[in-house]
Amino acid sequence: MATLHLVNKPAAWEGCHPLLDAQDAVLLIEDGVYLAQQALSGATFYALEPDIRARGLSQRIHTNIRPASFDDFVGLVEGCQRVVTWSA
Amino acid sequence: MAKRILFLLNRAPYGSSYALEAIESILVAGVFDQEVSVLFTGAGLYQLLSEQDGGAIGGRTVGKMLGALPEYGVTELFACRPSAERLGLTDANLCLPVTWLDYAEQRRLIGRQDVVTG
Numbered sequence: 001m002a003t004l005h006l007v008n009k010p011a012a013w014e015g016c017h018p019l020l021d022a023q024d025a026v027l028l029i030e031d032g033v034y035l036a037q038q039a040l041s042g043a044t045f046y047a048l049e050p051d052i053r054a055r056g057l058s059q060r061i062h063t064n065i066r067p068a069s070f071d072d073f074v075g076l077v078e079g080c081q082r083v084v085t086w087s088a
Numbered sequence: 089m090a091k092r093i094l095f096l097l098n099r100a101p102y103g104s105s106y107a108l109e110a111i112e113s114i115l116v117a118g119v120f121d122q123e124v125s126v127l128f129t130g131a132g133l134y135q136l137l138s139e140q141d142g143g144a145i146g147g148r149t150v151g152k153m154l155g156a157l158p159e160y161g162v163t164e165l166f167a168c169r170p171s172a173e174r175l176g177l178t179d180a181n182l183c184l185p186v187t188w189l190d191y192a193e194q195r196r197l198i199g200r201q202d203v204v205t206g
Binding site for chain 1: 096191195
């Protein structure tokens, strides 16, 4: 996977989605997990599971978005060539 | 060995310290001869407006600081064309010459970097 995109706020998605490459991964963290309630496309999507649980969103996550643990987060960072942190 | 660093700036100046802090980081990277490029996108395009006067609110002028980048060896300045169209900005409004990129070109630019930061 080429680039890992971190999205920590719903508004940051506007900057991120036009620059997604099909082989990239997106990890929704903090308030970014609110985005996981919709069907996102254009890359492989993950949402940080502790943030989902904290916000009571466990039953509201869209099927094509994979829950990720903190360990998975580390694995994603190690597995990519570069990380882009999207801010808003 | 120099690293390819892209500063992706998408925040407006003056409302926060993000713009000033990013410029300082860019100047440092330039001084240390890294392969630096800058991409202005979204509200970040407002950093390039030519009419700025930070003194009006007792601060520095971001546009003028950006003007110093070439002296620090930072000449690869890119800007997002779709954002400019959305904000109604053209070359005539900017204080610096930039290379306009569409989304596909921006994706390729990101794909060439070692580090992408804000």
